[in-house]
Amino acid sequence: MDIKGELRVAKLADVPPGGLLSVDFGGVRVLLAHADGELHAVRDECSHEAAKLSDGELEGATVECPWHFSRFCLRTGTALDFPAMDPIDTYAVRVEGGDILLSRAAGGADR
Template sequence: MSASRVCALSDLEQDAAIRVEVDGVPMAVVLDSNGEVHAIGDTCTHGDISLAEGFVDGDTLECWAHGSAFSLRTGKPLNLPAYEPVPVYAVTIEGDDVLIDPTVTKK
């Protein structure tokens, strides 16, 4: 499978998340304060909550419902109640296009 365009880079606001879906895979896409774009699984592993509705702080995305924060780089939860990581997807920027392949996860 190849990467799909999910949005324009100019559509992203710094320190905010948007929800996208690629081939049925929900993802939260974030432009962090350093200008880096991240894509992680959009569903909190503690509850069935969209992480894109959460809060970005540095390189973390916090679930609004119960406060679990996930690393945008590794997908690992940084505090309870979540203890399972979310997937992290490789992001490619081509011009103003943000591309993600849902079959390629970062390790």
């Protein structure tokens, strides 16, 4: 990580519009989602039963869990549908020179 607490995790070209990509961020699996013209980063794990959200479906600014179909807001990490009730971690995303950089300072659950 650099002095700002950021870590380069992927290239912008790796996450085309409408795309999902699971990356490693300091030992944590993080989902990058390119939705509605923005890049979002959330923990790549459903808060209900730990399914990989990167195996789910992108629907606007939400991602749907592949196991029980809970949806999560990519901006806030909020669980939008049962059976998930707890939010997921969100991460700050920045693009620099075609690289995607993540840092922890965004919000959501703090697990």
